[in-house]
Amino acid sequence: MIDLHYSPDVAEARAAGRPLVALESTIITHGMPYPQNVETARRVEQDIREAGAIPATIAVLEGALHIGLTEAQLDRLARSEDVAKLSRADFAACLAAGRTGATTVAATMIAARLAGIDVFATGGIGGVHKGAETSFDISADLQELAQTAVTVVAAGPKAILDTPKTLEVLETLGVPVIAYGQDSLPAFWSATSDLAAPLRMDSPDRIAAAHALRARMGIPGGQLVANPIPTAEEIPAATLAPIIAQAQAEADAQGIAAKSVTPFLLQRIFELTEGASLTANIALVRNNARLAAEIAKCLCNSAR
Numbered sequence: 001m002i003d004l005h006y007s008p009d010v011a012e013a014r015a016a017g018r019p020l021v022a023l024e025s026t027i028i029t030h031g032m033p034y035p036q037n038v039e040t041a042r043r044v045e046q047d048i049r050e051a052g053a054i055p056a057t058i059a060v061l062e063g064a065l066h067i068g069l070t071e072a073q074l075d076r077l078a079r080s081e082d083v084a085k086l087s088r089a090d091f092a093a094c095l096a097a098g099r100t101g102a103t104t105v106a107a108t109m110i111a112a113r114l115a116g117i118d119v120f121a122t123g124g125i126g127g128v129h130k131g132a133e134t135s136f137d138i139s140a141d142l143q144e145l146a147q148t149a150v151t152v153v154a155a156g157p158k159a160i161l162d163t164p165k166t167l168e169v170l171e172t173l174g175v176p177v178i179a180y181g182q183d184s185l186p187a188f189w190s191a192t193s194d195l196a197a198p199l200r201m202d203s204p205d206r207i208a209a210a211h212a213l214r215a216r217m218g219i220p221g222g223q224l225v226a227n228p229i230p231t232a233e234e235i236p237a238a239t240l241a242p243i244i245a246q247a248q249a250e251a252d253a254q255g256i257a258a259k260s261v262t263p264f265l266l267q268r269i270f271e272l273t274e275g276a277s278l279t280a281n282i283a284l285v286r287n288n289a290r291l292a293a294e295i296a297k298c299l300c301n302s303a304r
């Protein structure tokens with residue numbers, strides 16, 4: 001088994017059997033600008049603690065897989081320019097090379113599973129990009145959800161994606177997509193969309209029960225919980241649509257491809273909304289962290 005470097009907090013929580021919530025690091029290095037990235041990372045960790053669970057931010061630092069980062073490690077990562085964006089394909093290669101890398105949803109799920117953490121909070125998962133019928137750009141996050149048994153709390157697929165196609169792929173892969181507390185699929189910066197969510201659940205204990213039942217039934221893979229951004233903090237989909245279209249057209253014109261697409265689009269939408277997209281992104285991540293903590297507590301209680 002690979003060496004996992006637990007932070008003192010996380011090691012203590014594991015020993016005491018306390019609820020843990022995994023957090024990713026790509027959102028810090030590639031999803032938000034400095035210093036809002038590190039401020040958000042700290043705030044989200046605090047939200048999880050206030051909700052009664054322990055946060056475990058995951059990253060590869062100089063070839064070591066860290067489960068839980070200290071303040072200094074988090075700060076250094078948030079300021080670093082040359083950090084790899086790790087998914088399933090390049091995770092082990094980064095460890096082997098002794099390099100530093102931030103974990104996407106896919107890589108964070110793999111690490112959480114290794115550390116025995118069942119619940120993970122993020123902003124939005126990757127999915128099928130617009131124009132995928134020619135580019136074939138489909139995030140490895142979807143395949144990971146199909147095979148790694150972690151419940152991922154997100155605000156739905158990011159609205160920069162082709163959401164109907166993302167839902168279709170998730171259905172094909174047998175991934176449960178659960179809208180929390182509403183019928184419609186949340187659309188990241190917007191609370192609702194015109195797509196119906198395949199499943200709906202209204203309480204963390206129901207989500208925890210489904211997670212545990214899947215394990216008992218031997219069904220591989222995780223669950224995607226789509227938690228709507230609080231309506232007071234959302235950006236209406238109609239406001240965002242032309243902005244997303246402009247950012248996508250610029251990405252196409254500049255030949256932005258593969259791993260660079262999502263960071264490019266998020267940065268352009270941040271500029272075009274004069275920062276409003278970042279404010280909403282921070283609000284939705286915090287909201288997801290709080291729900292993830294509740295689910296982790298339910299799973300912990302049911303295991304006793």
Ligand code: PSU
Nearest residue numbers: 026027031104105123124126139259262
């Ligand atoms: N959530 C956010 N911002 C982000 C991400 C999630 O609010 O930047 C990251 C996650 O790490 C996710 C990645 O796995 O974006 C998707 O990248 P891609 O589309 O290249 O697979």
